[in-house]
Amino acid sequence: xxxxxxxxxxxxxxxxxxxxxxxxxxxxxxxxxxxxxxxxxxxxxxxxxxxxxxxxxxxxxxxxxxxxxxxxxxxxxxxxxxxxxxxxxxxxxxxxxxxxxxxxxxxxxxxxxxxxxxxxxxxxxxxxxxxxxxxxxxxxxxxxxxxxxxxxxxxxxxxxxxxxxxxxxxxxxxxxxxxxxxxxxxxxxxxxxxxxxxxxxxxxxxxxxxxxxxxxxxxxxxxxxxxxxxxxxxxxxxxxxxxxxxxxxxxxxxxxxxxxxxxxxxxxxxxxxxxxxxxxxxxxxxxxxxxxxxxxxxxxxxxxxxxxxxxxxxxxxxxxxxxxxxxxxxxxxxxxxxxxxxxxxxxxxxxxxxxxxxxxxxxxxxxxxxxxxxxxxxxxxxxxxxxxxxxxxxxxxxxxxxxxxxxxxxxxxxxxxxxxxxxxxxxxxxxxxxxxxxxxxxxxxxxxxxxxxxxxxxxxxxxxxxxxxxxxxxxxxxxxxxxxxxxxxxxxxxxxxxxxxxxxxxxxxxxxxxxxxxxxxxxxxxxxxxxxxxxxxxxxxxxxxxxxxxxxxxxxxxxxxxxxxxxxxxxxxxxxxxxxxxxxxxxxxxxxxxxxxxxxxxxxxxxxxxxxxxxxxxxxxxxxxxxxxxxxxxxxxxxxxxxxxxxxxxxxxxxxxxxxxxxxxxxxxxxxxxxxxxxxxxxxxxxxxxxxxxxxxxxxxxxxxxxxxxxxxxxxxxxxxxxxxxxxxxxxxxxxxxxxxxxxxxxxxxxxxxxxxxxxxxxxxxxxxxxxxxxxxxxxxxxxxxxxxxxxxxxxxxxxxxxxxxxxxxxxxxxxxxxxxxxxxxxxxxxxxxxxxxxxxxxxxxxxxxxxxxxxxxxxxxxxxxxxxxxxxxxxxxxxxxxxxxxxxxxxxxxxxxxxxxxxxxxxxxxxxxxxxxxxxxxxxxxx
Numbered sequence: 001x002x003x004x005x006x007x008x009x010x011x012x013x014x015x016x017x018x019x020x021x022x023x024x025x026x027x028x029x030x031x032x033x034x035x036x037x038x039x040x041x042x043x044x045x046x047x048x049x050x051x052x053x054x055x056x057x058x059x060x061x062x063x064x065x066x067x068x069x070x071x072x073x074x075x076x077x078x079x080x081x082x083x084x085x086x087x088x089x090x091x092x093x094x095x096x097x098x099x100x101x102x103x104x105x106x107x108x109x110x111x112x113x114x115x116x117x118x119x120x121x122x123x124x125x126x127x128x129x130x131x132x133x134x135x136x137x138x139x140x141x142x143x144x145x146x147x148x149x150x151x152x153x154x155x156x157x158x159x160x161x162x163x164x165x166x167x168x169x170x171x172x173x174x175x176x177x178x179x180x181x182x183x184x185x186x187x188x189x190x191x192x193x194x195x196x197x198x199x200x201x202x203x204x205x206x207x208x209x210x211x212x213x214x215x216x217x218x219x220x221x222x223x224x225x226x227x228x229x230x231x232x233x234x235x236x237x238x239x240x241x242x243x244x245x246x247x248x249x250x251x252x253x254x255x256x257x258x259x260x261x262x263x264x265x266x267x268x269x270x271x272x273x274x275x276x277x278x279x280x281x282x283x284x285x286x287x288x289x290x291x292x293x294x295x296x297x298x299x300x301x302x303x304x305x306x307x308x309x310x311x312x313x314x315x316x317x318x319x320x321x322x323x324x325x326x327x328x329x330x331x332x333x334x335x336x337x338x339x340x341x342x343x344x345x346x347x348x349x350x351x352x353x354x355x356x357x358x359x360x361x362x363x364x365x366x367x368x369x370x371x372x373x374x375x376x377x378x379x380x381x382x383x384x385x386x387x388x389x390x391x392x393x394x395x396x397x398x399x400x401x402x403x404x405x406x407x408x409x410x411x412x413x414x415x416x417x418x419x420x421x422x423x424x425x426x427x428x429x430x431x432x433x434x435x436x437x438x439x440x441x442x443x444x445x446x447x448x449x450x451x452x453x454x455x456x457x458x459x460x461x462x463x464x465x466x467x468x469x470x471x472x473x474x475x476x477x478x479x480x481x482x483x484x485x486x487x488x489x490x491x492x493x494x495x496x497x498x499x500x501x502x503x504x505x506x507x508x509x510x511x512x513x514x515x516x517x518x519x520x521x522x523x524x525x526x527x528x529x530x531x532x533x534x535x536x537x538x539x540x541x542x543x544x545x546x547x548x549x550x551x552x553x554x555x556x557x558x559x560x561x562x563x564x565x566x567x568x569x570x571x572x573x574x575x576x577x578x579x580x581x582x583x584x585x586x587x588x589x590x591x592x593x594x595x596x597x598x599x600x601x602x603x604x605x606x607x608x609x610x611x612x613x614x615x616x617x618x619x620x621x622x623x624x625x626x627x628x629x630x631x632x633x634x635x636x637x638x639x640x641x642x643x644x645x646x647x648x649x650x651x652x653x654x655x656x657x658x659x660x661x662x663x664x665x666x667x668x669x670x671x672x673x674x675x676x677x678x679x680x681x682x683x684x685x686x687x688x689x690x691x692x693x694x695x696x697x698x699x700x701x702x703x704x705x706x707x708x709x710x711x712x713x714x715x716x717x718x719x720x721x722x723x724x725x726x727x728x729x730x731x732x733x734x735x736x737x738x739x740x741x742x743x744x745x746x747x748x749x750x751x752x753x754x755x756x757x758x759x760x761x762x763x764x765x766x767x768x769x770x771x772x773x774x775x776x777x778x779x780x781x782x783x784x785x786x787x788x789x790x791x792x793x794x795x796x797x798x799x800x801x802x803x804x805x806x807x808x809x810x811x812x813x814x815x816x817x818x819x820x821x822x823x824x825x826x827x828x829x830x831x832x833x834x835x836x837x838x839x840x841x842x843x844x845x846x847x848x849x850x851x852x853x854x855x856x857x858x859x860x861x862x863x864x865x866x867x868x869x870x871x872x873x874x875x876x877x878x879x880x881x882x883x884x885x886x887x888x889x890x891x892x893x894x895x896x897x898x899x900x901x902x903x904x905x906x907x908x909x910x911x912x913x914x915x916x917x918x919x920x921x922x923x924x925x926x927x928x
Contacts, residue, residue: 001721002397002708002709002710002711002726003590003709003710003711004038004042004043004046004710004714004715005035005038005039005277005710005711005712005713005727006359006710007033007035007036007039007040007640007670008637008666008667008670009036009045009469011036011039011040012025012040013044013065014068014426014499015065015068015069015072016068016075017068017071017075019070019182019578021472022072022633023076024070024378024469025071026069026425026472026473026476027305027468027469027472027473028206028475029318029472029544029875030470030472030549031468031545031641032369032476032477032638032639032640032641032735033378033638033639034297034548034549034551034640034641034714035061035149035536035640035642035670035713035714036320036354036401037164037476037740038203038551038714038716039065039475039714039920040065041065042479042714044063044064044065045059045065045066045239046062046064046133048060048066050718050721052483052618052718054233056480056481057304057481057482059482060480060481061389061889063178066480066621069473069476069477069480069672070477073470073473073474073548073690073849074475075444075908075924076466076469076473076902077468077873079466080463080466080470082709083459083462083463083466084463086459087456087460087463087464088458090452090456090459090565091302091456091680092454093120093452093714093715094320094449094452094456095146100223101117101410102119102155102160102407102425103117103118103409103410103411103424103425103429104118104119104120104156104157104409105117105118105153105157105158105159105410106118106157106159106410106411106412106421106739106797107159107160107161107168107412108161108399108413108415108421109161109165109413109637110161110163110415111164111165111415111716112414112415112416112417112419112808113139113140113141113165114138114139114140114142114146114159114161114165114182114279115137115138115140115412115421115429116135116136116137116149116159116169116182117135117136117138117159117410117423117429118135118154118156118157118158118159118166118170119135119136119155120133120134120152120154120155120156120157120172121689132817133150133152133153133154133155133156133172133174134148134149134150134152134154135149135168135170135180135183135646136148136149136157136181136428137149137168138421138429138442138445139444140414140421140431140445140556140600141439141444141777143431143441143442143444143445143446144442144443144444144445144448145428145441145444145445145448146182146185147182147184147603148186149178149180149182149185149186150172151178151190152172152173152174152178152721153172153174154172154174154197155172155173156170156171156172156173156665157171157172157173157196157197157198157199157200158170158171158199158200158201159171159201159215159834160201160202160203160210161182161203162207162224163202163203163205163206163207163711165182165205166181166182166183167179167180167188167224167892168180168871169183169201169203169210169224170184170201170433171198171200171201171212172198173191173197173198173201174197174406175192175195175196175197175198176190176192176194176198176213176350177190177191177198177201177343178190178191179191179224179227181518183710185311185317186195186863187228188227188613189224189227190227190827191210191212191220191222191227193220193229193232194212194214194216194218194238194502195214195216195833196214196215196216196487197215198212198213198214198215199213199214199215199239199240199241199242200212200213200240200241200242200243201213201243202243202244202245202252203224203245204245204249204266204552205245205247205248205249207224208223208224208225209221209222209223209224209249209266209443209786210222210224211228211243211245211266212243212430212758213240213242213243213254213893214240215239215240216235216244217230217234217236217238217239217256218232218234218236219232219243219252219254219259219264219915220232221233221269225766227476230269231266231269232269233254233264233269233270233271235262235271235274236254236258236260236262236682237256237258238256238257238258238259239256240254240255240256240257240284240880241255241256241257241282241283242254242255242282242284242285242286242583242866243255243288243828244284244285244286244294245266246287246291246802247287247289247290248267248291248309249266250265250267251263251264251265251266251272251291251308252266253275253285253294253308255282255283255284256281256282257281257282258284259276259278259279259280259282259298260272260274260275260276260278260282261274261275261279261294261296261306262275263275263308263311265487270828271309273308273311274311275294275308275311275312275313277300277304277313277316277885278296278298278300278302278304279300279306280298280299280300280304280323281298281299282296282297283297283298283323283324283673284297284324284325284326285297285445285794286327286328286329286336288329288333288350289329289331289332289812290333290335291307291308292307292308292309292547293305293306293307293314293350294306294308294334295324295327295329295336295350295594296327297324297325297327297338297881298323298324299321299323299324299764300323301318301321301322301323301324301340302316302317302318302320302324302344303316303317303324303327303336303348304316305317305350305353311630311645314353315350315352315353315355317336317338317346317350317353317355318438319346319355319358320338320340320342320344320346320492321342321646322342323338323341323364324338324339324340324341325339325341325345325365325366325367325368325371326339326367326368327369328338328369328370328371328378330375330392330717331371331373331374332375332544333350334349334350334351335347335348335349335350335356335375335392335470336348337359337392338369338493339366339367339368339369339380340365340366341365341366342642343360343362343363343365343366343377343382344358344360344362344366344694345358345359345369345380345390346358346359346396347378347392349361356395357392358395359390359395361388361397361400362380362382362384362386362388363382363384364382364383364384364385364407365381366381366382367383367407367408367409368380368408368410368411369381369414370379370411370412370413370420372413372434372860373413373415373416373417373418375392375650376391376392376393377389377390377391377392377434378390378392379401379411379413379420379434381406381408381409381410381411382407382408383408383424383593384401385402385405385406385407385408385424386400386401386404386712387400387401387408387411387420387422387432387435388400388401389401389434391589398437399434399436400436400437401420401432401437401439402567403430403439404422404424404430405424405426405427405519406425406426407424407425408422408423408424409423409424409425409597410423411423412745413434417632418433418434418435419431419433419434419440420432420434421430425535427558428442428445428449429442430442431582438558438681451614454482456617460721460928471494474490474494475490475491475545475546475599476795479550479716481719483550483716486549488547491542491543491546494542495719508540511570514653514759520814523859529658532603532606533606534559534609535606536603536604536605536606536609536610537606537607537609537610537615537736538558538561538610539564539607539610540607540609540610540611540612541559541610541611541613541615542554542560542610543556543559543560543611543615544559544560544562544611544641545641546611547559547748548640548641550716551713551715551716551720551748552747552751553640553641553673553674553675553676553715554675554676554748554751554752554754554755555748555751556611557612557643557676557751557755558611558751558754559605559609560611560898561607561609562607562707564599564600564603564604564607565597565600567596567597567600567791568595568596568598568600568603568604569570569596569600570594570595571595571599572592572593572596572597572599572600572604573596573790575591575592575595575596577683581696596633610839612644613641613642613643613644613889614644614645620635620639620642621647622645623635623646624636624646624647624648624649625647625648625664627648627652628648631652631655631656634646634648634649634652635649636649636652636653636667636670636671636677636680637652640670640673640674641674642674643676643761644676645677647669649677649680649684650680650683650684653667653668653680653681653684653685654684654688656668657685657688658688659682661688661701662705662707663699664849665701665702665705665707665708665731666687666707667687668684668731669681669708669710669712669727669731672712672727672730672734673712675751675752675755675756675759676727676755676759678730678759679732679759679762679763680762681712681731681741681761682734682763682764683737683762683764685731685734685735686735686764686771687764689774690734690768690770693807694806694807695770695805695806696770696773696803696806696812696848697807697848698775698808698810699732699735699774699777700772700848700849702728702731702732703728703732703781703901703902707726708726708727708731709726709727710726710727710729710732711725711726711727712724712725712727712729719746723741725741726781728781729778729781729782730772732775732777732778734780735770735774735775735778736771736772736774736775736778737763737765737767737770737771737775738775739753751802753907760910769802769803769805769806769809770801770803770806772798772802773799773800773803773812775799776796776799777903779796780902780903780906781902790824791823791910792820792824793816793819793820793823793907794820797817800812800813800816800817801813808846808847808848811841811848811849811853812848812849813846813848814840814841814887815841815852815853815856815904817837818837818841818856819856819904819907819908819909819911822834822837822856822859822911822915823907823910823914823916825914825915826838826867826914827919828869828918828922829863829866829870831863831866831915831918832863832864832866832870833863834860834862834863834864835860835863835864836857836860836862836867837860837863838859838860839859839860841853841856841857843873849900849904851899851900852900852904852908854899855892855896855899855900855904855908856896858888858892858895859892859911860910861888862885862888862889862892862915863879864906864922865885865888866885867879867884868879869885869922873897875926878927879923879927882919882922882923882926886916886919886923887918889915889916890916893909893912896908896909896912897909
């Protein structure tokens with residue numbers, strides 16, 4: 001019976017659950033060296049290793065080496081949970097520096113030294129992980145963050161700062177407003193009353209009152225100082241999107257989704273006028289500095305100028321080809337600039353109601369516009385991730401401010417300065433110089449952000465590693481307890497739970513993609529695509545590792561691909577026969593084919609990437625190149641599951657064979673365990689065989705060394721112990737260009753045959769007397785060959801007849817000639833020629849197989865005794881001589897068992913059995 005395989009390197013006797021290095025070692029075994037893992041289990045208890053089912057699971061608890069692996073799993077899970085907590089903590093900390101949600105609004109203090117940003121996903125009805133729902137207070141002088149104001153349960157939609165710069169009021173989708181002390185970073189009041197999300201707010205010029213609008217179709221007036229409601233203004237029939245207050249604080253104008261604006265008397269809390277005329281939602285309203293006129297913007301692609309003292313329309317401003325999203329007024333109130341989803345801005349003379357200029361240049365929706373303090377410049381923000389500074393007089397773009405990497409969602413010009421603050425979906429806000437058109441870095445934020453991001457990246461890396469280690473331990477335990485069935489079951493369970501997480505991600509991505517603006521910001525298509533790529537690759541990797549851990553490497557590569565192929569066919573059938581409602585054959589067939597193709601081909605390509613281990617292939621390729629300088633870095637030295645070829649594998653193996661044949665052969669054996677890398681082992685062996693000075697000595701070292709009388713792979717199933725070939729047989733078979741059954745039987749053998757066929761063109765197919773002789777001894781390593789009734793060694797004469805040109809070749813050829821001749825003796829008289837057959841043989845100091853030669857010479861001596869038997873004249877002499885021959889054959893048989901190795905041992909024993917049978921027949925005849 002062959003020995004259990006032993007990979008290169010030393011293994012610990014017992015893994016310790018309190019040694020961190022042992023966790024990485026076990027994970028390394030599972031993902032790269034499964035033979036080492038099985039060797040660890042086997043050396044702990046060979047008897048228990050061969051058990052199966054419930055008995056094995058019970059017995060393993062009594063063995064420390066097994067028990068410690070069980071104990072490692074909960075400890076690894078606890079460690080991963082701690083790292084998950086650390087990652088979440090750091091993520092939350094990073095939101096203190098970075099805006100991890102859409103910045104809906106920016107408010108700047110009157111002195112331009114403080115800004116407050118409001119964050120939150122304003123179109124989602126569920127809270128997503130990236131929505132921090134907070135406000136952040138920024139010190140613009142020092143370029144640092146002062147406070148994070150946390151309290152809202154959902155996204156913050158708007159924010160405003162009181163005229164004294166001491167307080168901020170925020171509006172939220174959680175139906176509340178909050179009053180904050182922005183110097184101390186504390187909450188002063190919570191204003192409740194709205195029944196739906198709060199869309200917008202303004203503060204009256206005296207700083208004592210705030211007016212909020214809501215999706216509940218009402219406005220509410222609040223006392224900021226006391227934190228109490230004062231009035232509720234009702235009348236709109238749709239959500240209210242915007243509010244503007246006159247400079248004297250006596251009137252307010254609201255814009256609504258009911259296509260109207262309303263003018264309110266704030267002192268009496270009543271409606272004065274309803275301004276009708278827009279054909280779609282009214283999204284924005286601004287007032288002239290004198291408070292007598294209002295300019296409204298609408299989704300109907302128009303703006304309107306209103307006289308709010310008389311409640312009548314003055315002008316309709318047309319020219320945009322898409323929704324008008326924002327409007328800004330010059331300080332003198334004579335000009336308005338509108339921003340539209342048609343990618344343009346338009347400059348209007350609102351006193352005459354005519355278009356002055358159209359500003360073009362943006363490549364996306366123009367979502368925001370802000371007027372500079374001097375009224376000579378205007379700044380626009382777009383979904384194309386840029387801002388532009390325009391000169392109103394010449395209508396040209398002075399600067400393009402590029403630096404954001406997502407939709408620019410909010411801008412504000414700092415009072416009395418030529419500076420701008422902008423915010424986006426990613427990172428902290430940015431400061432810009434309008435005159436120079438460059439960013440002014442917020443150094444305090446940058447320093448803090450770098451530290452936080454580095455810490456987060458490190459923690460996230462360790463979390464992923466801890467997850468990979470936990471997964472490895474789980475797979476290891478499953479194969480310990482239930483073998484290949486347990487490993488496959490564990491893989492399916494992991495895939496099932498993993499798919500639930502991916503489903504949640506897909507649903508969230510679909511929810512985001514339902515809104516065009518959010519889809520642009522979050523890039524939901526990219527999210528879905530990323531999730532699809534990750535799931536497909538991980539599935540291929542997981543299945544491949546699971547089968548490899550059960551000594552089924554070839555099956556592992558093809559199994560996931562075949563499974564998804566079959567699944568895709570099933571999906572196509574279901575879509576065609578069940579889901580599709582069309583009655584025609586083509587109407588059902590085409591959707592079914594498209595669905596089947598999407599799974600069987602599209603998703604299967606991702607699975608194939610994982611199955612082929614492509615995610616780590618660039619690292620393996622680089623390590624193979626660096627192996628020229630440090631050989632232990634070459635993947636052939638540390639990865640048994642390498643699928644694709646890497647540079648210098650053959651050269652790496654040959655260099656080790658030249659340095660030390662025994663150690664080189666061990667390394668070749670490690671590589672040959674992988675059917676995908678076996679061709680390179682074959683090429684290295686064949687090249688070395690034809691270059692070495694004593695090739696036959698090399699072959700017999702391979703043939704006789706106990707180091708290679710091991711199973712090629714670790715036996716996992718009971719059938720593996722009977723059918724799995726030895727390392728010696730595989731290496732000899734490769735030298736002889738024979739397809740060796742490398743893993744016993746079953747599906748994996750089909751997979752290995754497929755791999756052999758795919759890699760056949762890579763193998764060295766040059767034939768020579770040496771490869772033919774390797775084929776001979778390969779055939780003779782199988783018992784069924786020489787135990788066959790019609791076994792005829794002469795039929796293989798071509799395999800050993802041409803060896804005379806190599807050192808020791810004459811000895812091999814002559815000895816096999818003698819063995820073949822002795823096997824043909826079927827009469828006792830034939831034995832008399834045995835001495836002549838071996839007369840030219842002699843045992844020398846440099847003989848390759850001295851024990852074989854010695855046995856052949858002893859058989860020649862026995863042939864001489866047969867001559868004595870024939871010369872005997874009496875029955876007693878004949879019987880005595882035959883008895884001596886029988887005794888000599890028995891003694892020789894014992895010596896052959898002890899001293900001669902296969903395959904000659906088996907052939908010699910067959911010769912001895914045949915000769916003893918002939919002697920027994922002669923004794924029976926003499927006795928009669």
